[in-house]
Amino acid sequence: MSHSIHPPEKVSVGQLQASQTSQSTQSSAMERQHDEKITDRESARVDIPEFPSIDEKTVLRKMDIRLIPMLSILYLLAFLDRGNIGNAKIEGLLDDLHMSGPQYNWTLTVFFFTYCVFELPSNLLLKKLRPSRWLPLIMIAWGIVMTLMGVVHNYTGLLATRLFLGIAEAGLYPGVAYYITLWYPRHRAQYRQALFFSAASIAGAFSGILAYGIAKMDGVGGYAGWRWIFILEGLLTVVVALVAPFAIHDCPETATFLTDAERQFVIHSLRTQHSSDSREMVQDQTKFHFRYVIEAFTDWQIYAGLFMYWGITCPLYGISLFLPSIIKDLGYTSSTAQLLTVPIYIVAAIVAVFAAWVSDRRKQRSPFILFFMAMIAIGFIICLASSGRGVPGVVYFGVFVAVVGIYPAFPGNVTWVSVNLAGDYKRAAGMAIYIGLGNLAGAMASNFYRAQDAPQYILGHALELAFVVVGMIATVIMRFTYQCINRKRDSLDLSQYSSDPDSLGDRSPFFRYML
Template sequence: MPDSTDTSVGKPSEHHFEHAHHDEKRPDTELALASPPLFAGVDEAAVLRKMDIRLIPMLSLLYLLAFLDRGNIGNAKIEGLVDDLHMTGPQYNWTLTVFFFTYCVFELPSNLLLKKLRPSRWLPLIMVAWGIVMTLMGIVQSYGGLLATRLCLGIAEAGLYPGVAYYITLWYPRHRAQFRQALFFSAASIAGAFSGLLAYGIAKMDGVGGYAGWRWIFILEGILTVLVAFIAPFAIHDSPETATFLTEQERRFVIHSLRIQNSADSREMVQDEAKFQIKYVIDAFTDWQIWLGLFMYWGITCPLYGISFFLPSIIKDLGYKSSTAQLLTVPIYITAAIVAVVAAWFSDRRKQRSPFILFFMSLIAIGFIICLAASGRGVPGVVYFGVFIAVIGIYPAFPGNVTWISVNLAGDYKRAAGMAIYIGMGNLAGAMASNFYRAKDAPQYVLGHSLELGFVIVGMIATVLLRFSYQRINRKRDQLDPSQYPDDPDSMGDRSPLFRYML
């Protein structure tokens, strides 16, 4: 392990994924002023623009396709999937549920492999895998076949979201991260809109080649994923150290700004984990913030997946035709994407996470309260409005909560493992939400809306507790003298007396 007192930025670290976090109290300009002789000519805004242009579009496209392929079963359902495969309502819900079993199990090993392998190779590889699985889903002939392909889809897609959430922290300081997470995650919202439009068009192919319209939804979207995967290696850059689109001085500036993020006294903290050790994974598993944050995550992802899988059905059951229901999902998702990006910009600017998360979680709660109050009263427009409000809360809250936890984990392997555990366990919400909206509860779906509301309220309580806990620890560390600490504070990650949690 390299000497942690080496603060040189004259040459990049051999292990190019080793970065830390930035104290929100330090003004932005201090990053550029930290070492005037080296970085006096660097324009931080220009460097960020370069990274945004080269990194975010491809990451967003990857996640758009992943979320499209994961959620298009909801569109296929109202185009005849359940009837053609002679499935019952509970069997359909079970095909949604099993995806998350393999998805959760394989997120941790995938993130550790991403840490060891090149992102420009690993991410396109898993993309090819899930594209093939998606294409094969279009030719299944039975409930068992659909169940098997959903299990395989969970394995293939497991590494994408936690991998990209971690990957972004390797490029951007933590007070810049949520805007980029939101740009990336807004692809999920766009996928929701795109899915409805695409399904509406593809369903017109019903009967082509002897295949039903819902089969073509799976086949064509799977083929599209594979094609994009072959382009992806040329558009994904592995690390700032090897980024050819940055000048040598800009690369050093990015590396330096990432290394000084944690320090409360402007010292550079180099947490260079040269080799994998199981203790990094154990540290992540035993970190209290991951387990408390998990309730916050569930409070957002239960509604996210409930809406993702059942929104077309919910709208159709309000009395609309299938084609109309597909199209009515579009304005909801487009609006949510715009709000998510704007909210993330303000959150980064204020260097605060929890107030924004709480605000948007309250919108989720209000949305489901409206749905419950209006269901069964002959006012489908009001129910639609309630769902609209809930989705506008979901999509800004999600990148906020993921960013908040990720920037408060320090130590590279610990952050990689921690994000995989957090997102993996958090996505068990998808397994739960898959069973919230039962066919026999249509069209009111009182049970589903009530469960979503309950999870949101618990999540809001967890968010408040997490903020107060961070504040208490930060105050205690303000009273400590790092020079008197028995261990090397620079090597302790987020448990260092120099580290300050972002609120």
């Protein structure tokens, strides 16, 4: 088959100029269309100021030095006062008050009823009032209750003081967790949450050492050693509360330790942290509206995250309330059991801070949460496999592994949910609801380790393991859901949003969930 070859057609200069003019016209039209799209996009954006003279590390270091130490001391004392009943138990509390094992478990449980109910109103009051006044005020309240716990004479008196302790302590953890989000952008928050929360693990270590020393006061003033544990630790809380107002700063806007430029930098960092394109997302939440609470109550994140939260806090409270008893029932004396809790908590605090630092640098939350929840599960598997086999050292090692998993996982879990809630009042309400309902795990875990199950505690370890596994599944589901929503928003044409979408908070098309 032959093919005919045609010579190329001759193109005149006029035709060439007309073609070039047509292409130029088409190009100009495309450029105008592109420029119009950019203009539409930028009309919904806020000009981003630059801070060439600001060193972020210097600003963060300033805030860390001024904020974190006092917050850590507050939470150390709160956790110390909440969990020292476990130390008092092995020093004779049950015998002196003629209490049974189930009655002791009930005194642990009722604390969480009032603790959970009062977290939401307390967080809303924290937003309304000044943190430098509200946090020390509730601190004085629980310090007084703790001191009175040392002079109760029966089961009823102990039960009543535990109820009031829950009311007084309710506002501290959710309040401080929310307070940190007012200062640090979300990719910097977990390290600070871990620094603050590691005070809980240090409290566990400090509690054992302190209880060991205070118990030696047995008989002083006619009081048993366990009574002095409550009295002295309660008085210490009141003393620190009197100093706290002078060491707590309310918000970046009024922070005197920052320069004007540094304050503007911090505020700008907080306003752009949730955006997909570094635009400022400013919500009008200077006044409280009940709809913010409704939005928090109806947010799917709160309820999906609860299973993750329970998977961490059930082991947390189970260990913190019963660790001295678990170790003592391995065959150690009370004094040795108190001291053996110390290295567990110290290592857990170090790992928690390091893991949070890495998590912030990677700007990832869920992979670290899953890793440490797996450690919790492995720890309880070791406990179950070795209990009752005459190897107390292996059981101790299993508890050690579980605790080292608990303390890094917890601040990661709270930070992950908090940074994905946008809007100050919604975040304040959402965190209180999340932490409040999450702490119902304490009411459950306080009944996992029954006196009749000693020394193996098979039921307690098995229940803790079950909660961890469910929590890991919930974590995977949350990450997958966040990814799907982010991808859907990435595919949107954001130029069509000429109105202010920031009033939608984390439902804004510009908002991206942190993974």
